[in-house]
Amino acid sequence: MKKYLEATYEKLPLAGVIEEAGNAEQYETGSWSTFRPVFHPEICIHCLFCWVYCPDSAILVNEESKVIGIDYDHCKGCEICSVECPTKPEKAITIEKK
Amino acid sequence: MPEKLALTGNEAVAHAMRQINPDVVAAYPITPQTSMMQKFADFVADGLMDCELVLVESEHSAMSAAVGSQASGARTMTATAACGLALMWEILGIASAYRLPIVMPVVNRALSGPINIQGDHSDTMGARDCGWIHIFSENAQEAYENTIQAIRIAEHPDVLTPVMVCLDGFIISHGVEVVKIYDDDKVKKFIGEYKPHYSLLDPNHPITLGAMDFSDFYFEHKVSQLDGINASPQIILDVGREFKETFGGEECYEYFEAYKMDDAELGVISLGSTAAAARLVVDELRSQGVAAGSVKLRVFRPFPYEELAKIIAPLKGCAVLDRSIAYGGDGGPVHIEVRSALYGRHPVPVMTNYIYGLGGKPIEPEHIMTAFDDLKEAVVQGRPRRRVGYLNLKEEAMAIA
Numbered sequence: 501m502k503k504y505l506e507a508t509y510e511k512l513p514l515a516g517v518i519e520e521a522g523n524a525e526q527y528e529t530g531s532w533s534t535f536r537p538v539f540h541p542e543i544c545i546h547c548l549f550c551w552v553y554c555p556d557s558a559i560l561v562n563e564e565s566k567v568i569g570i571d572y573d574h575c576k577g578c579e580i581c582s583v584e585c586p587t588k589p590e591k592a593i594t595i596e597k598k
Numbered sequence: 599m600p601e602k603l604a605l606t607g608n609e610a611v612a613h614a615m616r617q618i619n620p621d622v623v624a625a626y627p628i629t630p631q632t633s634m635m636q637k638f639a640d641f642v643a644d645g646l647m648d649c650e651l652v653l654v655e656s657e658h659s660a661m662s663a664a665v666g667s668q669a670s671g672a673r674t675m676t677a678t679a680a681c682g683l684a685l686m687w688e689i690l691g692i693a694s695a696y697r698l699p700i701v702m703p704v705v706n707r708a709l710s711g712p713i714n715i716q717g718d719h720s721d722t723m724g725a726r727d728c729g730w731i732h733i734f735s736e737n738a739q740e741a742y743e744n745t746i747q748a749i750r751i752a753e754h755p756d757v758l759t760p761v762m763v764c765l766d767g768f769i770i771s772h773g774v775e776v777v778k779i780y781d782d783d784k785v786k787k788f789i790g791e792y793k794p795h796y797s798l799l800d801p802n803h804p805i806t807l808g809a810m811d812f813s814d815f816y817f818e819h820k821v822s823q824l825d826g827i828n829a830s831p832q833i834i835l836d837v838g839r840e841f842k843e844t845f846g847g848e849e850c851y852e853y854f855e856a857y858k859m860d861d862a863e864l865g866v867i868s869l870g871s872t873a874a875a876a877r878l879v880v881d882e883l884r885s886q887g888v889a890a891g892s893v894k895l896r897v898f899r900p901f902p903y904e905e906l907a908k909i910i911a912p913l914k915g916c917a918v919l920d921r922s923i924a925y926g927g928d929g930g931p932v933h934i935e936v937r938s939a940l941y942g943r944h945p946v947p948v949m950t951n952y953i954y955g956l957g958g959k960p961i962e963p964e965h966i967m968t969a970f971d972d973l974k975e976a977v978v979q980g981r982p983r984r985r986v987g988y989l990n991l992k993e994e995a996m997a998i999a
Contacts, residue, residue: 510822512819
């Protein structure tokens with residue numbers, strides 16, 4: 501992606517096609533959010549609902565399928581993870597203002 | 599040997615599509631295109647081609663499917679008219695921005711409202727800035743030949759721009775003419791194999807198409823899109839020349855056809871089937887000793903400013919006939935372009951614009967004759983009676999009532 505940042509219009513790929521597979525990962529949108537999720541590992545039951553529902557693949561999960569954190573570089577603060585978290589009386593993901 | 603068949607314009611274009619044998623056609627019916635797709639569907643059902651014909655639920659879907667299909671490396675066509683084109687409008691700009699060489703016959707019909715199913719140019723003129731190439735046909739033979747040439751023009755690696763092949767609704771689409779259908783193998787060889795610039799279905803070169811742009815790059819992408827359509831004028835001529843040499847055709851293969859313009863003093867510019875009526879009027883005037891001439895514009899986008907200005911500038915008087923209105927603009931779209939073409943030249947003819955034929959209103963030689971009569975007067979006066987006039991409009995009738 502970096503090679504295009506300085507490109508003039510002549511050097512852009514035809515039709516604005518993105519030729520580098522999966523480079524959306526390099527585009528950090530985390531600063532766009534107003535609120536952010538906070539992960540509480542001591543409450544988490546690792547049901548993975550938050551991971552399933554997250555539209556940005558911003559819930560971090562390890563090889564043992566345990567939730568380990570949030571990718572704040574790509575989380576847009578939509579709060580779906582918190583809404584879907586089933587634990588009671590406290591949620592394993594809560595929302596706070598940045 | 600070309601086969602001579604009595605065909606309507608729609609059938610002629612359907613034959614062109616049969617010979618092109620696209621991989622995919624996604625279409626939705628709309629008068630006056632319907633009989634084209636019906637004939638084409640017959641060809642597919644009869645096993646004369648191996649085309650995937652997708653009968654979609656709307657024209658918006660038709661163009662969306664065409665974009666997806668062409669982007670996946672399949673040679674794709676569709677066809678429409680009027681409000682069908684209007685319904686596709688959102689996707690037209692996407693097709694051209696993605697540099698997809700989709701070829702689409704458009705049977706020119708009036709845009710609503712009021713609802714009218716007859717011929718005028720408001721549909722394609724309404725889409726004139728969508729980044730497509732616009733080629734107008736005068737008759738069924740031209741519609742057939744333009745459709746074949748359009749594949750070569752669109753797919754040329756320097757162009758990669760979608761093409762609309764325009765034919766007048768009902769006048770050309772439903773009128774029967776003797777059409778020369780060229781040999782299937784010759785047409786197949788002429789259009790060649792489609793070599794996509796990129797494909798969504800190429801696992802060795804995965805791409806993302808249609809990503810989001812912000813103000814840092816949208817402008818740059820849109821300007822780079824001009825490369826294709828700006829390279830197309832020469833290719834349109836080259837393909838036309840090659841077509842003429844290969845098939846021995848006798849139609850128009852350039853940006854426009856000038857008729858008795860060499861020493862003309864009064865000239866008329868028109869598009870589509872009207873050009874034939876204009877030539878009749880020119881012949882009548884010439885027999886009366888009037889130095890009349892006419893120009894049939896074939897390529898509206900990209901507009902041939904330099905070449906047309908050279909032909910028009912020496913006239914004393916020029917009338918531009920528009921079959922659509924540019925509301926809030928200077929009459930009709932062709933008039934606007936012609937004036938722009940003449941800017942900076944000295945001397946220039948006295949110019950006037952006539953709107954005619956909207957919603958299939960007949961345009962006959964007698965109406966074009968009044969345009970020439972007005973022009974004669976305008977040249978004497980040094981200016982036209984009206985900058986924008988109308989041919990065969992019920993003006994006088996309304997005044998009497």
